[in-house]
Amino acid sequence: MKIDLSGKVALVTASTGGIGFAIAKGLAESGADVIINGRSAQSVQGAITRLQHDIHGATLYPAIADLSSAAGVEQLLGTLSGVDILVNNAGIYGPQDFYATDDATWENYWQTNVMSGVRLSRALLPAMVEKGWGRVVFISSESACNIPADMIHYGVTKTAQLSLARGLAKFVAGSGVTVNSVLPGPTLSDGFAEMMKDEVAKTGKPLEQLAKEFVMANRPASVIQRAASVEEVANMVVYVCSLQASATSGAALRVDGGVIDDIV
Incomplete structure (x- = not known):
């Protein structure tokens, strides 16, 4: 199978390192123009330099914004046009005792992990629907199903992403736009x-x-x-973003190594 995303523009949030960087690299290797997002000019330029070194001729654009607030998302949207693929990868995590997790922490996780994807999808989906083609992917987690007792606040946001992705897939049904979740372990x-x-x-x-x-x-x-390696997660995401994945929408696709003990 040859995945060719030439002519497509992809935004991968939080793509200066880790899984986000691997996804950006996989999309660029498949021919997409990729918008690299991070919170600082230094991290974004560093990621672009690494990608240009690894992928000859890659077309990459910087997008510096902190997506943990509505203002940060608006800042990012002000620099974008013609996005065909949206990968909502921005997120935070960390263990914390439930009793010690205050409202401010819950709000920070909710804004970063859930509302960033809500805001970007709300802004970018209409143009995809109008064109009759688009891909939206939420990077959730196996913690969406196996809620960790030491990270309940995190697990709740990852479960919310599954609901959001499924609902959006139904909302744009029949449009040529697909919306899916990918669950790394x-x-x-x-x-x-x-x-x-x-x-x-x-x-x-x-x-x-x-x-x-x-x-x-x-x-x-x-x-x-x-x-898993970050490349193994990215491979699933790149496939879901491909033309070949046109019949996959509203799905929660696991790259969890079989951690979730479920046959579905």
Whole structure:
């Protein structure tokens, strides 16, 4: 299968590192023009430089904005035109005791993980529907189904993304625009590496080994019994954004390594 997204413009939010960067790279390799989003000029330019080094002739655009507020989304939208593919990857996570999670924390997670996608979809979907083609993808998580007891606030936002994506898919039914969710499981992302850096230094173990131990201790239902790579997650996203995926909409597609113990 050859995925060709030439002539398509893709916005990947929070795409300066981790899963977002891998998605941006996969889309650019498939011929799409990609808008790179991050919160600072330095991080955005750094990501663009890395991608230009890896992909000869890639067309990349900077979009500097913090999407945790309506003002930040408006700032981003003011720089955009003609977006065919929207990948809502922006998100935050972190463990916290439920009793200690105050309203401000809940609001920050809700605005960043859910409302950024609501606002961007509301602004960009009409033009996709008018053209008769478009792709919207929400990067959710296996935590949407397996709500973590130590990250309830996070899990709730990831579940909300599934509802949002399914509802939007029905809202634009028959238009040629698809809306889907992708659910990564434990992944060797930049965030995971940062979380484990002290353990790497203390034990001398490679990150991949520590990730495997983390999976087996915290996600023992994993079928692959390891963490996924960011490229493995990105591969699913690139396919969902492709012309070949035109019959897939309203779906929650798992790249969780089989962590969710469900046959559906």
